[in-house]
Amino acid sequence: MIAQLPIVSMVMLLGMALIIPLFKRRNFSVTTSLGFVVLLAVWVLTLLVLWHVRVEGPMTYRFGNYEAFLGIELYIDLFAVLFVFFILSLIMVIYVYSTGDATEGVAEKEYGRYYILLFILLFAMLGIIYTNDLFNTYVFMEILSITTVSIISIKRKKENYTASFRYVMLNEIGSLSYLFGVALLYMVTGYTNIGLVAESIGQHWTAYPANATTAIGFMVVGVGIKSAVFPFHVWLPDAHSTAPSSSSAILSAIVVKVYILIMIKVLFRVFGLSVLDVIPVSTLLIAVAATGMIMGSMFAMAQTDIKRMLGYSSVAQVGYIVMGIGLISVLGLQAALFHVVSHALMKAALFLSVGAIIYKKKIRKVSEFNGMGFEMPVAMVVFTIAALGMIGVPMTTGFISKLNLGLAALDGGQAVLVFVLIVSGFLNALYYLPIIINAFLKDNPSQIRVMRVEKIPKTMLGPLVVLGALIVYFGLFPGVLIRVLEAVAASLL
Amino acid sequence: MNDIIVKTVARILIPFIQLYGIFIMLHGHVSPGGGFAGGAMIGTSFVLYTLVFGIDKSKKKFSERVSEYAESGGILLYIALGLIGIIMAGSFLTNIDAGFPKGTPGSMFSGGMIPLLMIGIGIKVASTFITLFHTLIEEEEA
Numbered sequence: 001m002i003a004q005l006p007i008v009s010m011v012m013l014l015g016m017a018l019i020i021p022l023f024k025r026r027n028f029s030v031t032t033s034l035g036f037v038v039l040l041a042v043w044v045l046t047l048l049v050l051w052h053v054r055v056e057g058p059m060t061y062r063f064g065n066y067e068a069f070l071g072i073e074l075y076i077d078l079f080a081v082l083f084v085f086f087i088l089s090l091i092m093v094i095y096v097y098s099t100g101d102a103t104e105g106v107a108e109k110e111y112g113r114y115y116i117l118l119f120i121l122l123f124a125m126l127g128i129i130y131t132n133d134l135f136n137t138y139v140f141m142e143i144l145s146i147t148t149v150s151i152i153s154i155k156r157k158k159e160n161y162t163a164s165f166r167y168v169m170l171n172e173i174g175s176l177s178y179l180f181g182v183a184l185l186y187m188v189t190g191y192t193n194i195g196l197v198a199e200s201i202g203q204h205w206t207a208y209p210a211n212a213t214t215a216i217g218f219m220v221v222g223v224g225i226k227s228a229v230f231p232f233h234v235w236l237p238d239a240h241s242t243a244p245s246s247s248s249a250i251l252s253a254i255v256v257k258v259y260i261l262i263m264i265k266v267l268f269r270v271f272g273l274s275v276l277d278v279i280p281v282s283t284l285l286i287a288v289a290a291t292g293m294i295m296g297s298m299f300a301m302a303q304t305d306i307k308r309m310l311g312y313s314s315v316a317q318v319g320y321i322v323m324g325i326g327l328i329s330v331l332g333l334q335a336a337l338f339h340v341v342s343h344a345l346m347k348a349a350l351f352l353s354v355g356a357i358i359y360k361k362k363i364r365k366v367s368e369f370n371g372m373g374f375e376m377p378v379a380m381v382v383f384t385i386a387a388l389g390m391i392g393v394p395m396t397t398g399f400i401s402k403l404n405l406g407l408a409a410l411d412g413g414q415a416v417l418v419f420v421l422i423v424s425g426f427l428n429a430l431y432y433l434p435i436i437i438n439a440f441l442k443d444n445p446s447q448i449r450v451m452r453v454e455k456i457p458k459t460m461l462g463p464l465v466v467l468g469a470l471i472v473y474f475g476l477f478p479g480v481l482i483r484v485l486e487a488v489a490a491s492l493l
Numbered sequence: 494m495n496d497i498i499v500k501t502v503a504r505i506l507i508p509f510i511q512l513y514g515i516f517i518m519l520h521g522h523v524s525p526g527g528g529f530a531g532g533a534m535i536g537t538s539f540v541l542y543t544l545v546f547g548i549d550k551s552k553k554k555f556s557e558r559v560s561e562y563a564e565s566g567g568i569l570l571y572i573a574l575g576l577i578g579i580i581m582a583g584s585f586l587t588n589i590d591a592g593f594p595k596g597t598p599g600s601m602f603s604g605g606m607i608p609l610l611m612i613g614i615g616i617k618v619a620s621t622f623i624t625l626f627h628t629l630i631e632e633e634e635a
Contacts, residue, residue, distance in 0.1 A: 004579055004583075018565040019565065022561065022565055024561065064578065064587045064590075065587050
């Protein structure tokens with residue numbers, strides 16, 4: 001019975017997306033509450049699966065009872081179900097926020113469309129993480145990028161169209177390059193099932209070294225473009241800053257991470273250590289990641305628009321994660337996975353608090369945040385917590401993930417990376433701290449000081465507080481999460 | 494387009510295009526084609542209708558409301574067939590094991606639930622074609 005739950009939850013999400021247009025003529029609150037019920041149900045089902053997998057170990061689900069080499073499979077292990085659970089929890093928080101009129105800049109009659117896209121997005125992410133088939137991953141990737149594009153361009157403004165066009169072009173290159181890699185693997189092995197491909201590659205790849213090398217290159221670069229690893233990041237700041245705030249949070253905190261999870265799957269589950277030891281993927285990834293960590297922060301410093309700044313900051317943070325993957329050790333992978341979680345929490349908190357400020361005050365310039373701490377205290381406090389986390393101040397998740405990454409780098413004998421980590425942390429401080437200081441200590445010169453606290457709707461306030469609390473909680477008590485992630489990392493390597 | 498020749502020819506052609514579309518859709522499992530190709534043909538027949546008789550008349554034939562139900566309904570049919578598999582045989586999209594009749598190989602009534610799936614896909618694709626075309630025309634006019 002438990003084995004059916006992953007596919008049932010995916011079908012429920014897809015079904016919800018399909019039902020929304022049929023409720024078009026009803027009151028919109030019916031749709032949002034039904035959507036929340038579906039999300040909650042899926043969340044509970046995933047919790048059940050998580051508990052089952054933790055106790056009984058991984059399970060395989062075959063569609064239509066076909067054999068693995070004929071049909072398609074879902075592979076539900078701790079890695080998959082843990083991240084699905086995390087994504088669902090975070091989406092639920094953001095969903096509650098988005099119902100508080102915070103889908104900034106989206107017309108009232110487009111709301112239904114927005115939630116359709118949101119549910120299909122979620123369906124595609126679940127598919128990507130659960131599937132045990134390289135080609136199915138590609139199909140879900142396409143669904144994911146098409147829905148993302150539609151969400152970016154939902155505001156019907158010129159800048160959104162430019163951003164989404166750029167996104168389509170670059171991401172299509174990414175998808176096709178991934179697909180080309182899959183084709184090369186299929187040529188050598190004759191399978192697209194991840195388990196069978198891995199088995200076949202492990203035995204025979206030395207007979208086709210060119211194929212394996214090209215395939216790994218194309219797949220990693222393809223997924224790298226989609227997860228905005230440094231030299232391929234050009235689409236990200238535009239796309240994430242022009243989208244509505246709640247979807248910026250989803251795109252930056254979750255969608256980018258899903259592609260990183262694909263990268264982890266491709267590297268460790270398809271190719272495995274025997275190939276990675278010979279092909280210098282590790283060196284390349286680390287070099288790219290280190291450059292990204294520095295350059296992303298440099299670009300972020302130059303921005304005047306706060307959402308663009310957060311976008312560039314994501315580029316730097318993706319660098320941290322890729323660095324952890326590039327170390328190819330249990331410690332490194334565990335640190336990378338922890339940073340996936342911690343960055344998702346922090347970036348969601350940043351985008352949502354900034355979204356609340358933009359929603360109320362209609363400002364986007366960094367310089368206009370002076371004195372904001374008095375006008376919107378809750379949003380600004382959450383922003384401060386998350387920004388301190390980005391810098392890596394103790395008592396936040398950001399500190400724990402940097403500590404872990406540093407330890408993993410030292411363990412891997414790459415002391416230079418610790419230096420890069422510290423420099424990147426300083427650069428983060430250089431652009432986050434002025435905003436915080438100005439918001440709390442400086443008056444806004446252009447207008448008379450208003451000692452009036454702006455009220456945010458409760459549905460927006462709650463999620464902000466939850467995210468802020470989670471950042472501090474996992475910063476103080478990371479033990480449980482780290483132990484689980486260590487088990488996950490050990491199972492992948 | 495107010496031309497008597499075009500209108501008459503279109504009026505004669507459209508039923509045959511649709512009939513061929515349905516043929517392709519239902520024979521997807523035994524011959525080249527399938528739900529997508531058949532649905533695209535049916536959709537194209539409506540596109541031809543819109544081109545010849547104008548958007549207003551076409552909207553009467555295939556209103557927005559119908560297209561909403563058809564688009565969601567197509568996939569919901571697919572999902573429902575998949576769920577039958579879970580209930581009857583313990584796996585999503587199970588075909589013969591879930592009790593769908595095998596039929597005579599090569600005839601239209603064979604392959605278990607595949608023809609039914611093709612109908613779902615066909616409905617979805619046809620209505621998407623029509624909706625897309627209507628949206629494009631309306632955006633041009635607006």
